[in-house]
Amino acid sequence: MSDTALANPPTIVPFLKFGADGAPYLEGQQCADCGEIYTTERMACSKCFSRKPFKAVRLPTTGELYTFSIVHRSYPGIKVPFVSATVDLDGACSLKGTLIDVEPDPEHVKTGMKVEVVFRELEHKNKEGRTYVSYFFVPKKG
Amino acid sequence: MSEDVYVLGVDMIKFGRFPHRTIDGLGAEAALLALDDAGLGIKDMQALYLGNVGHVTQFVGQKILQQIGQTGIPVVNCTNACASGATAFREAYLAVKSGEYDLVLAVGAEQMGKGLLGNAGGGDDGIPREGLLGSRLMPALFAEVGMEHSRKYGTKPEHFAKVSVKNHHHSTLNPKAMYQIETPLEDVMGAEMIAYPNTKLMCSVNVDGSAAAVIASAKKARELGMGRAVRVRASALTSDRFTQRDLTLPDFNTCTRDAARIAYEKAGIGPQDINLVELHDCFATAEIVHYENLGLCGEGEAGAFIDSGATWLGGKVPVNVSGGLLSKGHPLGATGIANIYEVATHLRGEAGARQVEGARLGLTHVLGLGQACAVHVLEKV
Numbered sequence: 001m002s003d004t005a006l007a008n009p010p011t012i013v014p015f016l017k018f019g020a021d022g023a024p025y026l027e028g029q030q031c032a033d034c035g036e037i038y039t040t041e042r043m044a045c046s047k048c049f050s051r052k053p054f055k056a057v058r059l060p061t062t063g064e065l066y067t068f069s070i071v072h073r074s075y076p077g078i079k080v081p082f083v084s085a086t087v088d089l090d091g092a093c094s095l096k097g098t099l100i101d102v103e104p105d106p107e108h109v110k111t112g113m114k115v116e117v118v119f120r121e122l123e124h125k126n127k128e129g130r131t132y133v134s135y136f137f138v139p140k141k142g
Numbered sequence: 143m144s145e146d147v148y149v150l151g152v153d154m155i156k157f158g159r160f161p162h163r164t165i166d167g168l169g170a171e172a173a174l175l176a177l178d179d180a181g182l183g184i185k186d187m188q189a190l191y192l193g194n195v196g197h198v199t200q201f202v203g204q205k206i207l208q209q210i211g212q213t214g215i216p217v218v219n220c221t222n223a224c225a226s227g228a229t230a231f232r233e234a235y236l237a238v239k240s241g242e243y244d245l246v247l248a249v250g251a252e253q254m255g256k257g258l259l260g261n262a263g264g265g266d267d268g269i270p271r272e273g274l275l276g277s278r279l280m281p282a283l284f285a286e287v288g289m290e291h292s293r294k295y296g297t298k299p300e301h302f303a304k305v306s307v308k309n310h311h312h313s314t315l316n317p318k319a320m321y322q323i324e325t326p327l328e329d330v331m332g333a334e335m336i337a338y339p340n341t342k343l344m345c346s347v348n349v350d351g352s353a354a355a356v357i358a359s360a361k362k363a364r365e366l367g368m369g370r371a372v373r374v375r376a377s378a379l380t381s382d383r384f385t386q387r388d389l390t391l392p393d394f395n396t397c398t399r400d401a402a403r404i405a406y407e408k409a410g411i412g413p414q415d416i417n418l419v420e421l422h423d424c425f426a427t428a429e430i431v432h433y434e435n436l437g438l439c440g441e442g443e444a445g446a447f448i449d450s451g452a453t454w455l456g457g458k459v460p461v462n463v464s465g466g467l468l469s470k471g472h473p474l475g476a477t478g479i480a481n482i483y484e485v486a487t488h489l490r491g492e493a494g495a496r497q498v499e500g501a502r503l504g505l506t507h508v509l510g511l512g513q514a515c516a517v518h519v520l521e522k523v
């Protein structure tokens with residue numbers, strides 16, 4: 001393992017990466033033939049079946065809330081209510097996540113609203129005591 | 143082979159909670175009911191197709207035969223999430239259609255346990271993904287599909303809630319439904335919120351249950367007498383082809399539209415010819431989108447369609463007269479065959495207080511998250 005990898009905190013999903021400057025970003029895998037972008041690895045493109053190697057691309061940090069639900073009942077230990085969100089990232093793929101920094105009610109959460117991707121530390125720590133990082137959506141300012 | 147295929151016998155147990163029974167015992171009870179309904183015995187069956195989710199690695203089909211007669215016939219245990227029962231029915235249908243067998247048995251059985259389906263998504267690191275990366279729980283996924291419809295067409299929470307009012311009302315006429323309780327609109331909308339806009343009364347009921355069908359070739363049906371036979375006019379099964387957001391938010395619409403199109407084409411009919419529908423109302427939001435997916439109304443018209451009363455018993459095309467998954471209950475592996483039972487019972491004119499008068503053609507639809515969608519068209523003989 002390289003020094004850089006050691007320096008980076010653990011992440012909740014494998015496609016959350018860190019740049020040379022240590023700043024987090026989301027990485028997609030783009031089909032070399034049709035341009036479709038995925039966040040998970042696959043043997044070939046789901047859309048066009050191309051087997052050409054995928055190209056790693058940085059995902060944009062802005063998008064639009066395509067649809068959502070406000071979850072009031074979940075498993076024991078899961079904090080509710082929270083906003084389950086499906087976001088269309090601008091010019092890229094869609095992404096599932098939790099929308100935070102907004103009142104979790106239908107008066108404040110609207111389909112079509114502009115959102116941003118942010119990165120936050122979780123309460124959870126790994127075996128070495130290092131804090132996990134995840135991504136969230138927040139309403140876009142301005 | 144293009145010979146017709148028939149349902150000769152079909153039945154289900156009253157859905158409920160049976161924690162002290164066994165899964166094979168539940169399946170065996172439905173199997174015997176369906177055999178009795180057909181006037182046949184297990185010795186007449188040439189193959190068994192079993193649909194189940196929770197116990198499918200435990201050879202449930204074989205265990206059923208161990209309870210009702212070990213004849214050594216081939217057994218296929220099918221799992222396809224909520225489409226498992228319909229998948230077993232379809233495999234049975236295809237086996238007869240192919241000419242390989244003349245008489246086969248399809249059984250769906252499930253023992254559910256209470257509570258939310260799935261798990262919190264804790265990985266090797268022990269971190270639950272649920273709540274951090276949105277929700278993968280069924281109520282939320284189907285709520286997001288409903289909100290997608292709201293976004294496109296302005297559908298309101300009241301529209302979704304009316305589905306529950308209707309299906310709970312229908313179930314008061316079905317003695318085999320889990321519940322027979324009227325739920326007025328204010329009760330549905332005022333119930334505990336599970337995943338907006340789905341309240342508790344807009345979520346399907348987790349129950350245990352079983353259903354079974356005896357499927358016959360045309361030759362065998364003629365030989366045994368067609369009196370109460372029901373013709374299978376079409377069987378369609380699809381998975382999720384690539385669509386824009388399917389890998390992020392499961393696309394329940396496209397696979398349903400594909401299955402409906404294939405089924406209508408195979409049957410040589412259109413949605414306007416259908417007299418009743420049992421569709422996959424796992425959540426109230428789902429029934430609304432499936433009105434359009436199955437072509438029962440035009441694009442964007444589902445809200446007005448439920449408002450019009452068209453899908454109530456006595457309406458233009460009654461939907462989920464059984465009470466649906468919302469009130470009859472949803473024992474995953476049994477649901478697909480229970481739908482076949484409901485539609486066949488109307489085509490036979492034996493549905494009693496909830497009979498859809500003059501029913502000649504009926505459609506069943508189930509949807510398994512993953513995705514698997516099955517549509518069957520049944521016809522009065």
Ligand SMILES: [Zn+2]
Pocket residue numbers: 031032033034035036045046047048049050
């Ligand atoms: Zn491609």
